Amino acid sequence: MISYSYLKCKDLAQAYDLLDKEEQVYPLAGGTDLLVGMRGGKFTAKLVVDIKELAELKILEENDQGIVIGAAVTLNEIATFKPILDHALVLAEGAHSVGSYPIRNRATLAGNICNASPAADTAAPLFTLNAIVKITGSKGKRTVPINEFFIGPGKNALHKGELVESVLIPRPYPKGAGTYMKASRTGSVDLATVGVAIQRWDDQVQVAVGAVAATPVRAISVEKAINENGEKDFAKAASLARNDISPITDLRGSREYRYHMAEVLIRRGIEKVMEV
Amino acid sequence: MSEKIAINFTVNGDNESRDVEVGQTLMKFIRDDLHLTGTKSGCEIGECGACTVILDGKPVNSCLVLAVELDGKELVTIEGLTKNGELDRIQKAFIDHAAFQCGYCTPGMIMSARALLERTPEPTDEDINEALSGNLCRCGAYQEIREAVKSASKK
Ligand SMILES: Cc1cc2nc3c(=O)[nH]c(=O)nc-3n(C[C@H](O)[C@H](O)[C@H](O)COP(=O)(O)OP(=O)(O)OC[C@H]3O[C@@H](n4cnc5c(N)ncnc54)[C@H](O)[C@@H]3O)c2cc1C
Ligand code: FES
Ligand code: FES
Numbered sequence A: 001m002i003s004y005s006y007l008k009c010k011d012l013a014q015a016y017d018l019l020d021k022e023e024q025v026y027p028l029a030g031g032t033d034l035l036v037g038m039r040g041g042k043f044t045a046k047l048v049v050d051i052k053e054l055a056e057l058k059i060l061e062e063n064d065q066g067i068v069i070g071a072a073v074t075l076n077e078i079a080t081f082k083p084i085l086d087h088a089l090v091l092a093e094g095a096h097s098v099g100s101y102p103i104r105n106r107a108t109l110a111g112n113i114c115n116a117s118p119a120a121d122t123a124a125p126l127f128t129l130n131a132i133v134k135i136t137g138s139k140g141k142r143t144v145p146i147n148e149f150f151i152g153p154g155k156n157a158l159h160k161g162e163l164v165e166s167v168l169i170p171r172p173y174p175k176g177a178g179t180y181m182k183a184s185r186t187g188s189v190d191l192a193t194v195g196v197a198i199q200r201w202d203d204q205v206q207v208a209v210g211a212v213a214a215t216p217v218r219a220i221s222v223e224k225a226i227n228e229n230g231e232k233d234f235a236k237a238a239s240l241a242r243n244d245i246s247p248i249t250d251l252r253g254s255r256e257y258r259y260h261m262a263e264v265l266i267r268r269g270i271e272k273v274m275e276v
Numbered sequence B: 001m002s003e004k005i006a007i008n009f010t011v012n013g014d015n016e017s018r019d020v021e022v023g024q025t026l027m028k029f030i031r032d033d034l035h036l037t038g039t040k041s042g043c044e045i046g047e048c049g050a051c052t053v054i055l056d057g058k059p060v061n062s063c064l065v066l067a068v069e070l071d072g073k074e075l076v077t078i079e080g081l082t083k084n085g086e087l088d089r090i091q092k093a094f095i096d097h098a099a100f101q102c103g104y105c106t107p108g109m110i111m112s113a114r115a116l117l118e119r120t121p122e123p124t125d126e127d128i129n130e131a132l133s134g135n136l137c138r139c140g141a142y143q144e145i146r147e148a149v150k151s152a153s154k155k
Helices: A012-021 A036-037 A075-077 A082-087 A089-096 A103-107 A109-115 A123-128 A218-228 A233-242 A256-273 B026-033 B089-096 B106-119 B125-131 B142-154
Strands: A005-008 A025-028 A046-050 A059-060 A066-070 A132-137 A140-145 A150-152 A161-169 A178-183 A192-199 A206-212 B004-011 B014-023 B052-054 B058-061 B075-076
Touching: A005 B106, A012 A046, A012 A132, A036 A059, A059 A109, A066 A109, A075 A103, A075 A109, A082 A089, A089 A109, A089 A123, A089 A178, A089 A192, A103 B058, A103 B075, A109 A123, A109 A161, A123 A192, A123 A206, A123 A256, A178 A256, A206 A218, A206 A256, A218 A233, A218 A256, A233 A256, B004 B125, B014 B026, B026 B052, B052 B106, B058 B125, B089 B106, B089 B142, B106 B142, B125 B142
Parallel strands: A005 A046, A025 A046, B004 B075
Antiparallel strands: A059 A066, A066 A161, A132 A140, A132 A161, A178 A192, A192 A206, B004 B014, B052 B058, B052 B075
């Protein structure tokens, strides 16, 4: 058995103070990445601070700013929350595509982005919704746009002594449909080989792709072709995604396969949200 | 020797207090300390569902929960479904439909199915597929399992 200390935090301040002062200390939310990672030797923790029972992190609500998703809210809660289904279906679909039903009863959105896998299934949807990450820590609060939160595989924008408090889906909400399309080796319980989020914003689209670069990325070339140059041939627009991604070959798929699937899923997604 | 923490919880309706080692998973705790060996160990990384239990009404992979996290919670394992020697209807349905071969996945399957019937008494095929998406059956009894869940939902 791996040996470390465990503390169930009483409030947020206790959590970030410990994160600040101690070394090799990890926040524990659903534990679906952390416990697997500790067992596999990816993380060596001296202290685990359990934040999932903190009331301030369990907030899931809609207010004047938009939809607030607290860091301890689970993916099953997100995938069934009415304002998200109504205004951010792309995120509900991304959340729903993670793992399996019991995994989603534990796994959180904050854990998904903090783990910073390029394949994180909630990430691409958040990119297309211009989500804002609210961070809190011993030095105060700050916000980071989601597209600046991922730094590299396993690396996020948090400084020592900070944690994610919530993620905001800001108003105004997108006008138009959104969808998340995932290619994986099995129907469930597998990471994305390629994950594509498409969100319509009135007559424009935003496109983001996961598992095809060191971080999730926006397919800017595709967006530009459609939004600025009025490209109506969506297959042609989707083929431009090659300029925006740099996939690798691994056990889930080759580099070429990923290029191909990104293009296919982007085309299908755009056709779906544009109702072709 | 790793640190021990005192926890209070209920398991299958009974109140219990124990000292648990930090780092021990709920799955190991259930099997080795509570001696409830119906909960199985498969992959120990959340992929197979053999270790599924119901924690505060929700199915979870007990290999991805720490035993210390059980404090203040209500745990139901496969042993808790039988009341006064009488099998639960979902257990009976598995027997009636021969929804297993080796039976290793069965406790986990039944716990996932049981939690589904609690939240959705009349599930669609899609609901069943979703609910059992985290439970692997190496013997491939999926068809019979789905039939069993459907038949239990009608009663
Ligand atoms: C069987 C299985 C299947 C999976 N399938 C998928 C999949 O299909 N798609 C996918 O994207 N992922 C998948 N995952 C990975 C994982 O479930 C998700 O990334 C999940 O969302 C992580 O959330 P968590 O709450 O469990 O995080 P945890 O494991 O609790 O934490 C993850 C990391 O983030 C840190 N952390 C957590 N919360 C915060 C916070 N508020 N502030 C700062 N740091 C924090 C932790 O210290 C840790 O380093 C799978 C995992 C398993 C075991
Ligand atoms: S042993 Fe827990 S999911 Fe496989
Ligand atoms: S019956 Fe053997 S694994 Fe399912």
